[in-house]
Structure formats: structure tokens, C-alpha cells
Amino acid sequence: MPPTGSPMMLMVVTKQGTALMSNSTVDLAKLRCPDCGTTYLDFRRTGRLGCPYDYVVFRSGLLPLLDRVQRAKQHRGKRPRILRETIEDHGEIRGLRLRLKQAVEAEDYIQASQIRDLIRSKERQNGS
């Protein structure tokens, strides 16, 4: 369970897919998800997030919103029985996913399929 009383931390992902943590008074208006390109302002305008990773990137803006709308900030329900990876995980698989996305966008399906196999084998290692 994440520390709820700790100072607000924000995860920033660099182009290489590695994560840095920075203390913040975060300027929410400047946030943009490196995975899907959605900005925090897009989210506030449409009410829809762009990708699962937005929950990490926009966390500091989402927490007060969830507190107000859902009257809760922490999931207490079901969780996957085989949890391969949570969205808070970062590093290797995350980086591979970015490369996969780029390969698909470039329509390089051979490379995309190789990267996908690699991701699957890593997931299997994590899941076992």
C-alpha cells in the first residue's frame, strides 16, 4: 500500500523510459503523459484519461478529485490473481512498451512482434 501521509511525489518518465521522482508543488497545467501525449488540461476538459499511465502522471491532480467524487483514494476490491505488472512498475518492460508503440507506429511489424515476444517472456518471469 502506498504511503498516504507522505509529501506529494510525482513520477516523471524520461524518454528512455526510466523514472525519476521529484518533490513537488506540481504545476498540473504543465503535465503531459509521455506515453499517450494527453495533457492534464485535456483530461480536465474531457473528463477522460488517455492511457493507464495517466494515473501515475496525473496522480497529484487525481487524488483530490477521487476524494471528492468517489470519497476514497485507495482501492480495496479485487486484484488480479496473477499480477504480471502494475502500472506503478517501471523500467525494463515500460521501456519495451514504448519501443513497441514506436515500432507499431512505424508499421515495422517484424520488430514489433519481436519486442512483443520479449515483453511476454519478461511478464512470465515476473508472474512466476
Next chain:
Amino acid sequence: MDLNDLATRNGEWLRGDGSEADIVISSRVRLARNLADFPFCSRGGELEKREIETQLRRTITEINAEKPLVFFDVGHLTSLDRQFLVERQLISREHASAEGSRSVAIAPEEDISLMVNEEDHLRLQVLHSGYSIRQCWETINKLDDAIEEKVSYAFSEEFGYLTACPTNVGTGMRASVMLHLPALAMTKQIDRVFRALQKIQLAVRGLYGEGSQASGDFYQISNNITLGKTEEEIISNIEVVVPTIVNYERTARRGLIKENKQTLHDRVSRAYGTLRSAQTISSEETMQLLSSVRMGVNLNLIEDVGIDLINDLFIHSQPAHLQKLEGKELEGEDRNVARASYLRRRLAEGRTNGEKRANIDPSAQ
């Protein structure tokens, strides 16, 4: 399974049996799930949507190998067919009007439908006739487990199952029951019930979900909150409330019979009379009149027609169903004329059958 065959049946949600079926029409649980590796649908390109579809279709086919579901490519259906699936509660209005690659997998009994590329990558739905919210949860939970073994869902330890809209995050679960509450509506007590429900974080919606009218006195009651409670707690909350509302409705019906039987009998009989003789009638008026007749049948004020037929007519008189049954597209006034004619014919047949049943039933002699 063919959509035209479905049109002649009345589907799971209006089958009219199950516990407390005179008031609790149906119970439903929906789960919103997303694949970890893709952007949410509003942000996804066509290529990504197709890949999501391929992956989920393969998974759904594998896990239901013994009892196959039938896939419909919603993007390629006519608008009439999409509307038809909405009327049957098999897809949402949002799914019908969305764009790009999307599909739905439906069980032949229509109790399971899995929407792919709706607002979320996967929306699972289990729907049963009558009051059976717990069975719905048990079925959908197993289905979700089976899918989860084969795909990576977007999940966070902190926020649970991640969804495109934060109002669904956490359990991703919407549990609802559809209630027929004509007496509470007639006696104007319904607003008080709604206010009480809102206080305990339950939402009230019309027949077709968010923003829809409570036509035919059908009301959907569902959980507002998806985060911070377990699925069990969400189901229990509904289970506490539904029997209370059912009791209120029964009390209101008894009160009407006791104090205003003449007025009530007159009202349901006039409704029945209009349905049997109208030459043109809108969908909305049909729903209102059927609602009165349905209560009249349940209270034995109308005895020559069965509740099954009335349940049937609720769905068959809807615009897309009517056009499917008539075998052609009908606009505006033509549709209202066709609806009136359809209702007259079915109700006349229903009365004949009702009389035949009465003749062979020894207790009726």
C-alpha cells in the same frame, strides 16, 4: 444466432421470471477493464483498436470454447441493428454511437454480453431476469478471472482497475437492478425514495442508463461509487436497499387498492382499452400505458391477458424491434401506425389464448 431471430424472442431482461419478478425486472453487473499495453479507446488509433479487438476476441473465444459466444462487428452493423441491440440491453448507447473497430460477444441466452472498445477496452455484462444481483456478480467474477489469466489488465495497487473515466476506477463495477415502480410514481412518493438512495451513494437512472428517461416507470438503481469499497460491499449495499423499495412499492399498491380501487381499476382498464384500440401510438405513450396494464395484471384487475405478453410488448413495441418484426424500415407516423396495429393484433391473440387457457383450467370452471 441471427439478429432477426432474436427479434421474435423477448430476451433475458424482460423474460419476466425469477425472484420478485413483478417488481424487480432484472439484475445486472458490469465490469470495466482495460489492457495494460494500449491507450484508452478515445486516444487509441484504428490500428490499436484492431489489435485490442483481435487479442480480446481470441481470449474470449478460448475461454468460452464449450459454450461459444456470438460476435457482432458493431462498427459494420446498420444503425437499425445497433439500435436493436441497445433496446435489448446488449450494448450501451455509447457503444452504438462510438466510432472505429468495436464488437460485442453475446451468449445465445443473452445473459452475457462483452463489449470490446466501448469507452473502455472491455466492458463485461451479466444480466439476469428478476432479483439475482449476487448470481450476476458470481458469474461475472468467474468470467473476469478467466480472461485475466490470459491478458494483462491495467491495474494499480493504489487505484485498482484503471479506466478511461475516473468515475469507474477501482472495482470498475456497476451493479444495478431494474425496478418497475408504477405505484410509487402514481402516488408521488418516488422522489422521496430517490433522495434517500442518493444519501447512501446509489444512483437512479432510466431504462437505458445515464441521461435516459424513466419511461414506463422503470428505474435502474446502481452504485455511484466504484473506489474504496470491495465488490462484496457494493453488492451488499444494493441487497439492503432493494427489498425495502420492493416493500414500499407493494405497500403503495395495497394503499391504492384499498383507498382508490375504482380510480385505479379505471386507469388500468382505460390504458388497456387504448392499447387494444389505438390506430396510431408513440413509443413513449405505449410504455406508459403498458406500465399501467402491467400493474393491473399483477394486481388481478386485468385477468384476460398474461404478464408474459405484456413483458413481450414492452420490448417488441420499441422502434428498432418493431421495424425488425415488420421486416422494413419505418419512419415517424408510419411507425406509430404499425405499432398500434401490432399492439391490437398481439393483444387480441393474447385474449383468445387467455380464454382458451381459462377453459382448460379446471379451477376456472
